[in-house]
Amino acid sequence: MDERSGPQVERQSEALSSDGATGGWQATVLTLFPEMFPGPLGLSLAGKALNSGVWSLKTLDIRDFARDKHRSVDDTPFGGGTGMVMRPDVVDAALAAVEDRPGPRLYLSPRGRRFDQARAKALAAEPGAVIVCGRYEGLDERVIAARDLEEVSLGDFVLSGGEPAALAMMDAVIRLLPGVMGAADGLAEESFEEGLLEYPLYTQPRDWNGRTVPEVLTSGHHANVKAWRRREAETITRERRPDLWARYCRNKDQAEGR
Known part of the structure; x- marks a missing residue:
């Protein structure tokens, strides 16, 4: 099932798929909606830091790794129930394409460990992060286990997908990178x-x-x-x-x- 519509969205997705600068903290985002990035992170201090190479962004459209003519990325859940589940083979293929990208593999999920300032600091000390944005009812459990994805939650609420959560989490990390906010004593x-x-x-x-x-x-x-x-x-x-x-x-x- 395709939640997007129209060729204009696909052109925007293609335009935002390049990773730009290669230095600094490297963010890699796997999503069905790459046009949502960098979004607000392309503005203000985060945007200036992106343009100057303090951090870089690479987006991958998970749908590009679908194997059928309909570019299907989801299917009905075994055992019944409402909604659809993202296929493990498609998501795994997308993750395989970014094996060389640095940092932990994170999956935004309401059942994940609560994201906090300490985790933001730890991620800022990493060379980057690979972030998987789920949709529908979420990912097939097998790809989470096979790829040892770290499940991360912003709080006890449910979003339409992982993209808004990824933007918020990335913002919390990027502002901690040296040179983004200026005086370090203000952060303290x-x-x-x-x-x-x-x-x-x-x-x-x-x-x-x-x-x-x-x-x-x-x-x-x-x-x-x-x-x-x-x-x-x-x-x-x-x-x-x-x-x-x-x-x-x-x-x-x-x-x-x-």
Whole structure:
């Protein structure tokens, strides 16, 4: 079954299939919709980094590896049930075509391990990643096992396919690459970096619609500002993410030898 329509989409897919620059972090995406890439990653800082070779992108249309005249990539599930399943032979052929591409083999799946900032850092330290975007009900289990695909999930929700999740995951990785975001110390104060959500942020004007900036932030006393930000981050994390707060407290106790 083909979810795409019209020759214009196919021309866009072909135009985006080249990998461009060969240096930097190498992203390889296997998808039924290569025209969705680079998408937003071709804009702003990620787009500038792509053009300058900090990272590169290669997309493969999984449908190009189908073996019949209809270019079929899916079939009905054994055992019955609704929906269709992506064929293992087609996906395996696509993966075989990128065996020389660097990095772990990732499959975006709602049953995968939850993607987090620590995993983003680990992937940024790799030379690249091969990302498989599923569609329909997902991939045949045999190709997942045979190719030792690492299943990765963005959260406890279901998307139409792996492409939006792949874009989000790639964005989280690309912004950590050297030269993309600029000052490294700014990254250290973001959410999740120390196990906490980020503190509140303020800018001009100081008085907006009767709401004023906390005085400590305009005091010029850096130690007080730092302490205030830590207290706010702890309060927000405790109230909004009890799971992160519990982990933060455990890690803090271990660090202090309690």
